[in-house]
Amino acid sequence: MSAPALTQTETSDAFVSDEGAREEFIAAARSAAWRRRLLPVGAAILMLVLWQFAVVVFHVRPFIAPAPTAVMGVLYSKFGLLIGNLAPTATEAVAGFVIGNAAAIVIATAFVYQRTAEEAFFPIAVMVHTIPVMAYAPILVLLLGNGLSAKVAIAALICFFPTLVNMTRGLRAVSQQQKELMRILSASPSEIFFKLRLKCSLPYLFAALKIAAATSVIGAIVGEWIGATTGIGALIIQATYNFDSPLLYATIVVGSAFSAAFFGVISWLESHFLKWNVAETG
Amino acid sequence: MSQATLQRAPEAAGATESPAVRLRDVTVRFTTERGAVTALDRISMTVAQGGFLTLLGPSGCGKSTLLRVAADLIPPTSGDVEVMGTSASAARAARDIGFVFQDASLLAWRTALENVELPLEVGGGAKRRGARSPRELLALVGLSGREHAYPHELSGGMRQRVAIARALVNDPKLLLMDEPFGALDEITRDRLNVELLRVWESTGATILFVTHSIYEATFLGQQVLLMAARPGRVREIVDVPLPSPRGVEQRETREFVELTSHLRRVLETC
Numbered sequence: 001m002s003a004p005a006l007t008q009t010e011t012s013d014a015f016v017s018d019e020g021a022r023e024e025f026i027a028a029a030r031s032a033a034w035r036r037r038l039l040p041v042g043a044a045i046l047m048l049v050l051w052q053f054a055v056v057v058f059h060v061r062p063f064i065a066p067a068p069t070a071v072m073g074v075l076y077s078k079f080g081l082l083i084g085n086l087a088p089t090a091t092e093a094v095a096g097f098v099i100g101n102a103a104a105i106v107i108a109t110a111f112v113y114q115r116t117a118e119e120a121f122f123p124i125a126v127m128v129h130t131i132p133v134m135a136y137a138p139i140l141v142l143l144l145g146n147g148l149s150a151k152v153a154i155a156a157l158i159c160f161f162p163t164l165v166n167m168t169r170g171l172r173a174v175s176q177q178q179k180e181l182m183r184i185l186s187a188s189p190s191e192i193f194f195k196l197r198l199k200c201s202l203p204y205l206f207a208a209l210k211i212a213a214a215t216s217v218i219g220a221i222v223g224e225w226i227g228a229t230t231g232i233g234a235l236i237i238q239a240t241y242n243f244d245s246p247l248l249y250a251t252i253v254v255g256s257a258f259s260a261a262f263f264g265v266i267s268w269l270e271s272h273f274l275k276w277n278v279a280e281t282g
Numbered sequence: 283m284s285q286a287t288l289q290r291a292p293e294a295a296g297a298t299e300s301p302a303v304r305l306r307d308v309t310v311r312f313t314t315e316r317g318a319v320t321a322l323d324r325i326s327m328t329v330a331q332g333g334f335l336t337l338l339g340p341s342g343c344g345k346s347t348l349l350r351v352a353a354d355l356i357p358p359t360s361g362d363v364e365v366m367g368t369s370a371s372a373a374r375a376a377r378d379i380g381f382v383f384q385d386a387s388l389l390a391w392r393t394a395l396e397n398v399e400l401p402l403e404v405g406g407g408a409k410r411r412g413a414r415s416p417r418e419l420l421a422l423v424g425l426s427g428r429e430h431a432y433p434h435e436l437s438g439g440m441r442q443r444v445a446i447a448r449a450l451v452n453d454p455k456l457l458l459m460d461e462p463f464g465a466l467d468e469i470t471r472d473r474l475n476v477e478l479l480r481v482w483e484s485t486g487a488t489i490l491f492v493t494h495s496i497y498e499a500t501f502l503g504q505q506v507l508l509m510a511a512r513p514g515r516v517r518e519i520v521d522v523p524l525p526s527p528r529g530v531e532q533r534e535t536r537e538f539v540e541l542t543s544h545l546r547r548v549l550e551t552c
Contacts, residue, residue: 175385175387177383177384177385177387178387178389180350180353180355180381180383180387181381181383181387182404183354183355183374184353184355184374184379184380184381185377185400185401185404185405185407186374186375186377186404186405186406187404187405188404188405191403191404191405195389195400195403195404196389199389199391202391274391275432276390276391276392276432276433276434277390277391
């Protein structure tokens with residue numbers, strides 16, 4: 001005997017199809033989204049106008065604080081120089097990001113499967129994390145020389161800790177019942193890792209990667225301060241010593257534009273891979 | 283020591299069939315910071331194939347532990363567990379056991395359909411595909427058309443329906459349910475109770491169902507196993523001679539009311 005397919009009555013009847021109301025809801029959501037985007041842009045423009053106004057009215061000399069128009073002029077006239085110096089910084093930041101996060105993910109996985117490793121090495125990771133980047137940057141330059149590798153190492157180290165902490169927590173964010181489910185299904189350790197733990201950790205991982213996107217650029221710039229002839233960090237030092245404030249500000253604009261773009265890429269990846277995570281996308 | 287034998291209606295139980303579950307002198311002890319707790323104290327019982335047994339008792343009486351011992355999730359401290367004529371771990375490996383948890387325990391990154399397919403993807407489950415496809419199972423639990431919804435898009439009742447479909451995908455001979463409707467509102471719970479009885483009839487599986495609700499235990503079970511706490515032991519087995527198919531209106535019959543008031547009186551002494 002087979003039972004008839006059960007009819008689903010639970011909540012679907014509550015949402016009667018009503019195209020008008022639906023369109024109204026979508027229109028309201030769209031206008032809220034535009035509001036969210038346009039308000040900060042408007043506020044930024046207002047602040048730039050006030051800044052320009054203050055520089056002109058109070059006759060602030062350019063090397064003290066340049067007017068936004070002067071900064072924009074440099075952005076245009078020295079675009080080639082700025083992009084030429086962004087390239088090494090971007091390379092160092094992205095390489096450091098990849099290496100630092102990859103190391104953090106591997107070590108977090110080891111921590112989750114080997115409590116002893118976590119107990120032995122986590123306090124050391126905390127100690128290293130408490131050292132300011134300005135303090136360990138010279139050490140890494142002495143160890144690795146004045147080239148690219150020291151900057152990559154500094155960027156990697158600055159990314160490492162937040163990802164290690166988040167990833168360890170994420171890999172453990174599996175409920176007791178989910179573990180029991182996998183045992184009922186006789187799942188192998190690798191199935192449990194790839195089909196359960198890794199997926200559970202993704203929201204935690206992306207939270208850390210978004211932090212790392214910004215901090216890896218900071219790491220690369222700090223590395224360039226210690227000793228470099230090219231890069232955003234080197235250009236900042238040069239412009240400061242030459243009292244070339246418009247160039248200094250333009251360099252900072254380029255550096256932070258790159259940081260923001262990097263952050264944007266990670267955020268886009270997050271929304272792409274975590275469609276299921278209502279807390280992030282909702 | 284508790285001794286209990288549970289039988290389905292005589293015409294359904296074949297004489298040579300091994301029981302769905304047999305426990306012999308099963309004791310489970312946990313060590314906690316407050317000392318040793320005896321969750322189950324020398325329990326012996328037999329559940330015949332095809333039966334629907336509900337386990338009822340106060341918190342801490344070991345009902346969930348008993349279910350987990352049968353599912354090979356908790357090893358007994360002493361005693362012997364047999365499921366479908368073999369060891370609990372062999373029955374688990376053969377996918378003879380389905381388990382439904384209190385919290386639906388769906389994987390948030392999988393759609394309803396992908397959640398039902400999970401048992402076919404891990405632990406060599408593809409070789410033990412059941413007679414019904416994941417889609418057919420979702421239809422059986424009333425979720426046709428919601429196959430591609432993510433868990434966060436479904437109500438609590440719908441999530442639990444998905445969990446039931448998932449537990450049925452390998453055609454388990456034994457379905458263990460640990461307060462599956464405990465977190466749902468009463469209206470949804472009543473509806474799912476009726477539907478669960480239909481699923482039981484259409485699959486022929488043996489069901490062990492843990493609940494806190496006297497009404498749910500009486501309405502669903504052919505027998506109600508009453509457990510007492512500290513230490514966890516079988517207090518009484520009550521036959522439920524209600525005709526089937528059962529409908530919610532049977533809860534107003536005199537037999538039903540007499541059964542529930544009897545259960546309530548016994549529970550007060552547990």
